[in-house]
Amino acid sequence: MSEPLVTFRNVKKHFDDFVAVRDMDLDIYPGEFLAIMGSSGCGKTTTLRMLAGLETPTAGQIHIGGELMNNVKPHERDTPLVWQSLALFPFLSARENVEFGLKMRGVAPAERTRRALEWLNRMEIGEFAERNITTLSGGQKQRVALARSLVMEPKMLLLDEPLSALDANLVIRMQAVLTRLQKELGITFVYVTHSQSEAFAMADRVVIMSQGEIAQVGSPKDIYRAPANRFVAEFVGRNNILTGTQVSQDGNGIVVETPSGTFIASAPETARSDGSEVTFVVSADLVSLSVEEPQDRNRVLCTLISEEFVGSMVTLFLESSDGHEFKVQMQERDLIELDLHSGSQIWLSWAVENAHVLDGE
Amino acid sequence: MNQTRVLNIMLVLYVACIFAFIFAPILFSLVFSFNSQRFPTIPLGEFSTEWYAKIFADPDVWIAARNSLIVSVSTAVVATFLGFCTAYSDFRYNFRFKGPYLALILLPPTIPLIIMALAMLAWLSKLGLSGQLWSIILAHSVLTAPFAMAIIRLRLNQMDPDLESAAWNLGGSEWQAMRHVIIPFCMPSIVSALCLTAAVSFDEFAVSWFVSGLNKTVPVVILEIVQGNIDPQVNAIGTFVFLTSMTLVILAQVFFISRQVKSHS
Amino acid sequence: MKRRFDIYAMTWRLPIIFWQFLFFVGPLLFMVAISFFVVKNYRMTEAFEFVNWQKMFSKGYFWDSYWYTIFIAALSSTVAMILAFPASFALAFRASDNLRRWAIFLLIIPFFTSYLVRTFSWYVILAESGVLNAMLGYIGLGPFKMLNTHFGTVVGYLTLTLPLVVILQTVTMANVDKTLIEAARNLGCKPLATIWRVILPLSKTGFIVAALFCFILSFGDFVAPFYLGGSQEPTLPILILDTTKSGQQWPRAAVVAIMMMVTLFTIAFAAIALAYRKGGAK
Numbered sequence: 001m002s003e004p005l006v007t008f009r010n011v012k013k014h015f016d017d018f019v020a021v022r023d024m025d026l027d028i029y030p031g032e033f034l035a036i037m038g039s040s041g042c043g044k045t046t047t048l049r050m051l052a053g054l055e056t057p058t059a060g061q062i063h064i065g066g067e068l069m070n071n072v073k074p075h076e077r078d079t080p081l082v083w084q085s086l087a088l089f090p091f092l093s094a095r096e097n098v099e100f101g102l103k104m105r106g107v108a109p110a111e112r113t114r115r116a117l118e119w120l121n122r123m124e125i126g127e128f129a130e131r132n133i134t135t136l137s138g139g140q141k142q143r144v145a146l147a148r149s150l151v152m153e154p155k156m157l158l159l160d161e162p163l164s165a166l167d168a169n170l171v172i173r174m175q176a177v178l179t180r181l182q183k184e185l186g187i188t189f190v191y192v193t194h195s196q197s198e199a200f201a202m203a204d205r206v207v208i209m210s211q212g213e214i215a216q217v218g219s220p221k222d223i224y225r226a227p228a229n230r231f232v233a234e235f236v237g238r239n240n241i242l243t244g245t246q247v248s249q250d251g252n253g254i255v256v257e258t259p260s261g262t263f264i265a266s267a268p269e270t271a272r273s274d275g276s277e278v279t280f281v282v283s284a285d286l287v288s289l290s291v292e293e294p295q296d297r298n299r300v301l302c303t304l305i306s307e308e309f310v311g312s313m314v315t316l317f318l319e320s321s322d323g324h325e326f327k328v329q330m331q332e333r334d335l336i337e338l339d340l341h342s343g344s345q346i347w348l349s350w351a352v353e354n355a356h357v358l359d360g361e
Numbered sequence: 362m363n364q365t366r367v368l369n370i371m372l373v374l375y376v377a378c379i380f381a382f383i384f385a386p387i388l389f390s391l392v393f394s395f396n397s398q399r400f401p402t403i404p405l406g407e408f409s410t411e412w413y414a415k416i417f418a419d420p421d422v423w424i425a426a427r428n429s430l431i432v433s434v435s436t437a438v439v440a441t442f443l444g445f446c447t448a449y450s451d452f453r454y455n456f457r458f459k460g461p462y463l464a465l466i467l468l469p470p471t472i473p474l475i476i477m478a479l480a481m482l483a484w485l486s487k488l489g490l491s492g493q494l495w496s497i498i499l500a501h502s503v504l505t506a507p508f509a510m511a512i513i514r515l516r517l518n519q520m521d522p523d524l525e526s527a528a529w530n531l532g533g534s535e536w537q538a539m540r541h542v543i544i545p546f547c548m549p550s551i552v553s554a555l556c557l558t559a560a561v562s563f564d565e566f567a568v569s570w571f572v573s574g575l576n577k578t579v580p581v582v583i584l585e586i587v588q589g590n591i592d593p594q595v596n597a598i599g600t601f602v603f604l605t606s607m608t609l610v611i612l613a614q615v616f617f618i619s620r621q622v623k624s625h626s
Numbered sequence: 627m628k629r630r631f632d633i634y635a636m637t638w639r640l641p642i643i644f645w646q647f648l649f650f651v652g653p654l655l656f657m658v659a660i661s662f663f664v665v666k667n668y669r670m671t672e673a674f675e676f677v678n679w680q681k682m683f684s685k686g687y688f689w690d691s692y693w694y695t696i697f698i699a700a701l702s703s704t705v706a707m708i709l710a711f712p713a714s715f716a717l718a719f720r721a722s723d724n725l726r727r728w729a730i731f732l733l734i735i736p737f738f739t740s741y742l743v744r745t746f747s748w749y750v751i752l753a754e755s756g757v758l759n760a761m762l763g764y765i766g767l768g769p770f771k772m773l774n775t776h777f778g779t780v781v782g783y784l785t786l787t788l789p790l791v792v793i794l795q796t797v798t799m800a801n802v803d804k805t806l807i808e809a810a811r812n813l814g815c816k817p818l819a820t821i822w823r824v825i826l827p828l829s830k831t832g833f834i835v836a837a838l839f840c841f842i843l844s845f846g847d848f849v850a851p852f853y854l855g856g857s858q859e860p861t862l863p864i865l866i867l868d869t870t871k872s873g874q875q876w877p878r879a880a881v882v883a884i885m886m887m888v889t890l891f892t893i894a895f896a897a898i899a900l901a902y903r904k905g906g907a908k
């Protein structure tokens with residue numbers, strides 16, 4: 001890739017005794033859609049606020065476009081932010097809200113009105129330009145907030161959970177709007193969210209944070225298929241996580257003995273010795289079900305506990321004889337053929353290459 | 362059931378009595394101001410505008426009215442400025458000694474006016490600042506700033522704290538954010554605070570009486586008339602004072618409440 | 627961290643500090659100072675002597691006045707709290723939200739009408755041949771002497787405090803969790819017992835604050851005892867007034883004022899401690 005637009009080097013942020021961000025190293029590249037994801041208090045919003053200059057790093061350096069930004073004030077930066085609360089000015093009309101940043105930058109009235117209207121039209125809310133902001137709907141306000149930031153023609157747009165206040169179907173529509181805008185404008189989007197579906201649906205790369213540290217950076221697919229550690233594996237969800245002892249190693253992978261049985265997991269040649277503890281994950285959608293005992297070496301007999309439907313997908317929750325919980329995700333129509341009910345016994349199996357060994361565990 | 366109804370009727374009557382007690386002096390003052398008797402009693406005398414004619418013809422009353430106007434308007438401006446600064450500091454910043462800092466502005470109304478009057482008189486004389494109209498303004502600004510602070514602080518409570526950061530984020534300096542975001546947002550409460558502090562200052566007599574020297578305000582004139590003898594002129598002046606104060610209070614309410622309702626919708 | 631001077635922050639923080647030290651803390655401290663000054667030939671001169679304190683403390687009339695002021699302010703506060711209660715109760719529990727808002731708005735009006743004019747109005751109403759005695763005369767009562775009595779003073783104090791007490795009591799009781807009252811009734815608590823055992827304990831803080839405000843206002847008022855009470859037994863504020871306005875004895879007035887402040891602070895601290903004490907078993 002090209003030169004990074006933003007670099008974080010050993011960035012720390014403390015609030016009194018609380019460590020919000022510790023030793024962060026991160027590169028953000030021009031034109032990418034980067035999502036920073038994590039549960040509340042993980043430091044993702046603090047990271048974003050440091051980019052906007054609303055927080056000053058306690059230690060370390062943040063460069064934007066090669067310039068050290070640590071002590072650059074918020075208003076001297078070109079990092080417009082779309083706020084979780086939207087933070088639209090209630091005493092101004094939609095157009096005046098969009099013009100606000102241009103006015104601060106000293107753009108002449110006629111010019112700023114023209115540019116504001118252009119953006120409102122582009123966001124398909126031109127007809128509401130003169131309406132008071134408090135009279136607009138949630139989705140319309142969202143578009144005003146986007147227009148207000150984008151009219152500044154930034155190289156990078158920061159977004160702090162902008163869709164969290166919208167209802168589900170509106171979220172999907174706004175996701176499409178955001179991805180399209182990002183592609184058209186070719187600018188960097190840094191998008192903070194706690195929602196995995198938002199991050200995975202839109203981002204080129206996802207940063208997963210936990211307790212102020214980066215747990216993993218990678219494409220949605222990398223993170224989904226090859227979680228770097230137990231935290232990510234659990235956070236991403238719908239992963240079966242098994243821990244056991246390595247008993248031997250052969251050309252196919254490593255043999256791991258767990259309370260639920262002995263399995264083979266794919267792993268590159270490692271220095272791991274027999275007898276060491278190994279954790280591997282199997283994605284719930286890569287597990288097959290069969291009534292007959294399958295031929296695969298990775299198989300386990302489980303009892304069905306419950307099922308959960310989301311659209312046409314269904315997640316089954318099962319339990320092996322030693323009480324370990326397994327999750328299996330499949331299409332609902334495939335489930336009907338199996339004719340399962342609570343308490344049914346069924347075989348689970350998966351291919352060796354789908355059992356992914358976690359590093360450093 | 363019947364018992365509860367009797368009880369409820371008695372409660373309603375009781376509330377009416379309490380309100381009658383509270384409003385009796387106000388209403389009687391209004392009635393007496395149009396009554397020809399010098400010592401009003403029942404039955405009432407004839408309708409008369411004699412007392413109004415008298416006060417309109419009295420140059421002292423006009424001077425006092427002018428003085429009161431100057432004092433209350435200036436007080437309102439100073440107190441609202443002080444109240445705004447403090448409310449914003451409290452809203453925006455955390456700092457050491459914030460408790461004592463807030464006590465500094467909020468305490469004056471809890472101190473009896475007669476004590477404030479004595480202390481102000483002694484101190485302002487010492488500084489050579491007593492006996493002037495602006496002596497009253499200095500004293501009143503201390504007494505009324507807490508009301509301005511409270512009203513503006515309540516308004517700031519309703520503000521999304523991100524609003525100010527959003528202004529910075531869009532390229533506004535702290536000063537620009539103040540001018541283009543904080544002040545417009547607080548405007549209704551600033552107007553309310555101006556009206557309310559003006560009204561409080563307009564009615565205050567103890568401190569004014571002590572520090573004003575020869576520059577009497579309307580309440581001081583009332584005080585001196587009352588000290589002399591029974592003179593129904595007081596009622597006529599009272600009517601004007603009442604109308605002025607009420608106008609200010611209602612304006613304050615209109616600005617404050619209407620915005621309150623608006624921001625909830 | 628850098629500790630440089632933040633002009634913006636200080637622009638908003640410093641004015642009130644400057645202003646209040648100059649015109650609030652300054653006067654009060656100076657008042658303490660002049661209580662040690664001496665007056666010679668009708669002129670106050672700077673000194674550090676306890677003569678004013680000794681003079682005032684040795685005077686019988688000062689202590690008479692001191693205890694009388696506490697007594698009459700406490701009496702009027704008690705009367706106000708009791709008189710206000712049924713009305714506040716009705717407004718808090720029987721009135722609709724809308725009616726209650728209107729009632730409170732009406733009760734705010736008196737604060738912005740001249741207290742002097744209202745007192746003068748009472749003077750005329752309560753006079754020997756005034757409106758009230760004339761009305762009582764029709765039903766064959768009186769005339770009663772109401773001016774220049776404790777009664778007159780208390781009426782004056784109530785004019786000042788009753789609206790505030792009703793507002794504070796009403797707001798306090800309206801905020802009591804209604805489900806607790808229903809729960810008590812449901813458990814067989816009789817109406818009066820519910821007031822005594824549920825509503826009052828839950829409203830304790832608000833009621834103590836109301837009584838405290840009432841006391842502070844009455845304690846510091848000179849208008850009611852002067853015009854309606856006839857100042858036959860002067861209260862402390864009247865003492866201040868007399869010593870300042872007629873005798874030029876500012877130092878002695880300062881002594882009285884300081885005693886008033888000390889008394890008020892003591893009572894306020896005690897009341898606040900009582901109000902926020904963890905509710906023990908009753």
